[in-house]
Amino acid sequence: MPYSQSHKQILDNLTSAVLVLDDELCIQYMNPAAEMLLEASVRRLKNRPIEEWLSSSEDELAVLRQSLASGHPYSKREARLVTQTGQELTVDYSVNPIPEAGILLEIQARDRLIRIEREEELLTRHASARVLVRGLAHEIKNPLGGIRGAAQLLDRELDREELHEYTRIIIDEADRLRHLVDRLLGPHKLPVIEPVNIHDILEHVCSLVTAEVGGRIRIVRDYDPSIPEFNGARGQLIQAVLNIIRNAMQALEEAQTPDPQITLRTRALRQITLGAERHRLVCALEIIDNGPGIPEELADTLFYPMVSSRAQGSGLGLSIAQSIMNQHKGLIEFTSEPGCTRFNLFIPLELSHDTSR
Missing domain, CATH: 3.30.450.20 (PAS domain)
Incomplete structure (x- = not known):
């Protein structure tokens, strides 16, 4: 030419x-x-x-x-x-x-631009939902205190023992609702930021879930030992990972999946864009199960509070996990089809994290 x-x-x-x-x-x-x-x-x-x-x-x-x-x-x-x-x-x-x-x-x-658009939309939807839920939770929590206090006063005035059962039900249900609202509002104190190792966190979570399932679900580890430590809130990260793995465990058991398996895979990725920000080095954690998959109609709202694909699910686990990842400047994404549900957790390794939001 x-x-x-x-x-x-x-x-x-x-x-x-x-x-x-x-x-x-x-x-x-x-x-x-x-x-x-x-x-x-x-x-x-x-x-x-x-x-x-x-x-x-x-x-x-x-x-x-x-x-x-x-x-x-x-x-x-x-x-x-x-x-x-x-x-x-x-x-x-x-x-x-x-x-x-x-x-x-x-x-x-176009992959990078499509990914940026999708992640920005996901983060915006999640932030909007969190603001709405926090406002609603505060409105619920205020009258709950009055209801519980009134029930306690009423309990002291009652003479018949069989009537005390009704006031105890009111108090117990008010306490249950307050606990639910506290979970919606998130932690009350700032987390402790310290150097953490993703594999130490995963092994701690594995020890917890292994005790729960008693060998009924196989846990497969595929770790990248080159991933360095990073600054994070160990307790919060354990909670985020545990929420996702427990969801996978419960989905596998409810569906009675033959040969149930959860795979934990870590990789170090370079030059990854999360939202609108490009990061030099990112820890990528994949949590993969071979369960029935997530219904397609829940795909766009799965990280919203009170949304769950399981009959016994509270719908808070994934919302809390996404909030924790956002506080670490990270993100959770997922893909799902029958036989393979994959949650991808991305945590930047090179930045100082602001987990006080």
């Missing part, structure tokens, strides 16, 4: 991926951004047909060939492509036929 060195320098410095295909749809050139996106060098892919290095639908390949034949450019948004390494990509791409040379293919990855 005839192009000058200055043209090549311009293409090499673009942040979007640029590829040049010949009239047989074989690669002839790719800039560094394309090499990073496709995880392969131009030396490996040169002169190889598009079907060998990038999987796409037959319709998209047919349109690509039609554009080459007609000379008409076209663009497509949020297309799904699969690289040779098996990585699935969501991309926008533009096709521009070059007379007597082939096709100029420009690809812009």
Whole structure:
């Protein structure tokens, strides 16, 4: 393909991926951004047909060939492509036929932007729900004190023993509601921030759940020992992990899943965007179970308080866990299908965390 060195320098410095295909749809050139996106060098892919290095639908390949034949450019948004390494990509791409040379293919990855939009929406929804719940909890807690106090005074004035049972029911139910409201409001004191190790936390949680299930559920560990310590609230992190694992345990037992299993996997990830903020190093914890999965209708509201997929669930565990992750500048995401439910907990490792919110 005839192009000058200055043209090549311009293409090499673009942040979007640029590829040049010949009239047989074989690669002839790719800039560094394309090499990073496709995880392969131009030396490996040169002169190889598009079907060998990038999987796409037959319709998209047919349109690509039609554009080459007609000379008409076209663009497509949020297309799904699969690289040779098996990585699935969501991309926008533009096709521009070059007379007597082939096709100029420009690809812009959308995965990161889609992830940022999804996480910002998740964080906004969760924050709005927490504000609403806190306000409602305060409104419930104030009259509860009056109801309990009035019941205690009434109990002292009653002469018949059988009537005391009714006042005790009022007091007990008021205490139960107050306990529920306290859980909605969250902890009353600031957590202790200290250096913590994610694997120490997981082993502590494992010892707790192993005692509860008595060997009925297999716990599989897949740890990355290179993950460093970070500053966090040990008690809160234990609670967040324990809430998610207990949910998985109860779902497995309620569904009577054959060979029930929970996998704990840790990895250190680099250059990860959480919300709108990019972090140099992140601890990624996956909690995976082989249970029945989460109903699709709960997917958008699962982290809301009082939402649960289980008949006996309170709907507070995941909401509290998400709040704890938010306080550590982190995030919880999940994917679910029958036989595989995966919760991903992301905790930045390089920042000083403000867990007082």
